[in-house]
Structures are given as C-alpha cells and as structure tokens.
Amino acid sequence: MLVVAVALIDARGRCLMQQRPRHRRHGGLWEFPGGKVEPGELPASALVRELAEELAIVVDPAALEPVGFATDAPVTMLLYRCHDWRGTPVPLEAEAFRWDRPEALAGLPMPPVDVPLLAALARFVAHG
Numbered sequence: 001m002l003v004v005a006v007a008l009i010d011a012r013g014r015c016l017m018q019q020r021p022r023h024r025r026h027g028g029l030w031e032f033p034g035g036k037v038e039p040g041e042l043p044a045s046a047l048v049r050e051l052a053e054e055l056a057i058v059v060d061p062a063a064l065e066p067v068g069f070a071t072d073a074p075v076t077m078l079l080y081r082c083h084d085w086r087g088t089p090v091p092l093e094a095e096a097f098r099w100d101r102p103e104a105l106a107g108l109p110m111p112p113v114d115v116p117l118l119a120a121l122a123r124f125v126a127h128g
C-alpha cells in the first residue's frame with residue numbers, strides 16, 4: 001500500500017499533525033495529512049487531492065518537496081514538505097490537529113512509519 005503525506009510548515013517552522021479518527025486503523029494516533037495513492041495516480045496528484053478533501057487547502061504539486069520514505073508492511077509512506085498553500089487548513093476529517101516544532105511533535109503517539117520521517121523532517125527544518 002503506497003501512502004503519501006505532507007508536513008505543512010508555517011513561517012515559524014511549525015508543522016501540522018492531525019489525530020486519526022478513533023474508529024479507523026491507527027485510530028487516535030497522530031499523523032501527517034495524506035492518504036492512499038489510487039491505481040494510476042501520481043503520488044503528488046494523490047496528495048493534492050487528499051489535502052483538498054481533508055483540509056480544504058489548495059496545493060501546487062510543484063510546491064511539494066520530498067523529505068523521505070519509510071515502510072512498515074503493508075504501508076510504504078512517502079513524506080513531502082510544503083511551505084506554500086492556498087487557504088487555511090480546516091480539520092474536515094481529523095479528530096484534532098496541532099501545529100508545533102517537529103522536536104515537540106516527536107513525543108506524540110504515532111504510526112511506526114511516522115517516527116523516522118518526523119526525525120528526517122526535524123533535520124530539514126533545523127538546517128533549511
């Protein structure tokens with residue numbers, strides 16, 4: 001299963017994570033916005049679609065920069081970062097969401113693939 005996700009990063013270097021609805025797989029855990037890549041879909045297009053559905057924001061695929069990927073079978077997740085989007089994120093599907101520095105988010109309960117990707121993101125945000 002190929003999953004794409006994004007770290008939206010604001011002007012203060014804070015990143016958005018959201019809490020999965022409790023009734024779903026990994027319910028209650030904190031994750032990056034995103035979702036599954038559908039057959040025939042490009043990863044960046046899938047992410048643009050998911051961000052419109054989940055957060056009501058518009059993202060240009062060119063504004064998505066790769067951070068890295070991680071696997072915890074059956075999930076392989078590609079993480080991008082993005083500093084530029086249109087609209088104000090609204091949690092349409094999440095239980096809750098929060099903006100914080102990647103180091104501060106590291107203590108939240110999250111799915112296994114998110115742990116190394118959040119660490120990679122923290123290095124990016126620290127070093128530009």
Ligand SMILES: Nc1nc2c([nH]c(=O)n2[C@H]2C[C@H](O)[C@@H](COP(=O)(O)OP(=O)(O)OP(=O)(O)O)O2)c(=O)[nH]1
Nearest residue numbers: 003005025026031032033034035036075111113114
């Ligand atoms: N969005 C997202 N999903 C993650 C993360 N970490 C992680 O293991 N996952 C897993 C949970 C799910 O098994 C899968 C994403 O599926 P999803 O259910 O959110 O995606 P979707 O919106 O396409 O799902 P659906 O339409 O089938 O309900 O990836 C993460 O940081 N963000």
